[in-house]
Amino acid sequence: MKKVAVVRFPGTNCDRDVWKAVELAGHTPFWAWHEDRFSSSDVAGIVVPGGFSFGDYLRAGALASRSPVMESVREASKKGIPVLGICNGFQILCEAGLLPGALLKNKTLRFIDRWVTLKRENAEANWPAAETARLPVAHGMGRYYADADLVKKLWDKNQVWWTYEENPNGAVDDIAGITNEQGNVAALMPHPERAVEKWMGSADGLSFFKGGL
Amino acid sequence: MKIGVKVMLKPEVLDIQGRAVAENLERQGRHLNQCRVGKFIELDVPSNSRDEALKQAREMADYVLHNPLIENYTLEVIE
Numbered sequence: 001m002k003k004v005a006v007v008r009f010p011g012t013n014c015d016r017d018v019w020k021a022v023e024l025a026g027h028t029p030f031w032a033w034h035e036d037r038f039s040s041s042d043v044a045g046i047v048v049p050g051g052f053s054f055g056d057y058l059r060a061g062a063l064a065s066r067s068p069v070m071e072s073v074r075e076a077s078k079k080g081i082p083v084l085g086i087c088n089g090f091q092i093l094c095e096a097g098l099l100p101g102a103l104l105k106n107k108t109l110r111f112i113d114r115w116v117t118l119k120r121e122n123a124e125a126n127w128p129a130a131e132t133a134r135l136p137v138a139h140g141m142g143r144y145y146a147d148a149d150l151v152k153k154l155w156d157k158n159q160v161w162w163t164y165e166e167n168p169n170g171a172v173d174d175i176a177g178i179t180n181e182q183g184n185v186a187a188l189m190p191h192p193e194r195a196v197e198k199w200m201g202s203a204d205g206l207s208f209f210k211g212g213l
Numbered sequence: 214m215k216i217g218v219k220v221m222l223k224p225e226v227l228d229i230q231g232r233a234v235a236e237n238l239e240r241q242g243r244h245l246n247q248c249r250v251g252k253f254i255e256l257d258v259p260s261n262s263r264d265e266a267l268k269q270a271r272e273m274a275d276y277v278l279h280n281p282l283i284e285n286y287t288l289e290v291i292e
Contacts (some may be wrong), residue, residue: 057251058278059280062280063277066276066277079245095280101282102280102282102283104226104227104229104283105229105230106229107227107229109229109230109233138257144225145282145283146282147225147282170227170229
């Protein structure tokens, strides 16, 4: 049976929550350690969880993106295997060049930790079908940045995945999440794994682990 | 040989940290037009040739030390 890779770096801290969410969605997870590689023929999907990989040293996600495991993620992504990046995972996928753009310090300079409402912009992607999602954010560097040409391209190619109803961090065009051109690599700053059951405040996050994966 | 890598956000990217520092300085009675905060990375590379050391540093700067979407860098020979 094919499994879902949960990628771990030193400093990843949402890995166990993601593991549980993947199980809850009906998949079997396995750990993919940063120094190891895995074969793309063994995986049904990949999640790059949040946290502070390598202490956010240099730039958030920069050092993690150059790890051996990311070569396996890159190889799998080229074969169309779904890859979901969450928070630091989003930063890592951008730094790895698997997604366009970059994430900068929040406009307020503060770490933000609260609930947000997201609006789905990208109807074609094979990710959750819901039009809106209520999810928590927890980040210091979540301000999505792309220059004007790239932002235009993202909208033209239908790569803007989610936008914030109320922009918490100064992200360009309220962008909370994007996909690659093919749609199989997708990432967002909010944390779907922290909202997979009603008692958590929202169960909107569960479909993120069902849909594409 | 030691090479310094100075990494700055591109001029068109809002440097929120630099702005906060500038605002604080202004509040404390100092006057300035702008402040931008960057990074300085010192690399001690195993080469005694200036050109070779700069080449190695440039390769490292391009590989990971700067993100070309948001940052520019300059190199300088320290010693």
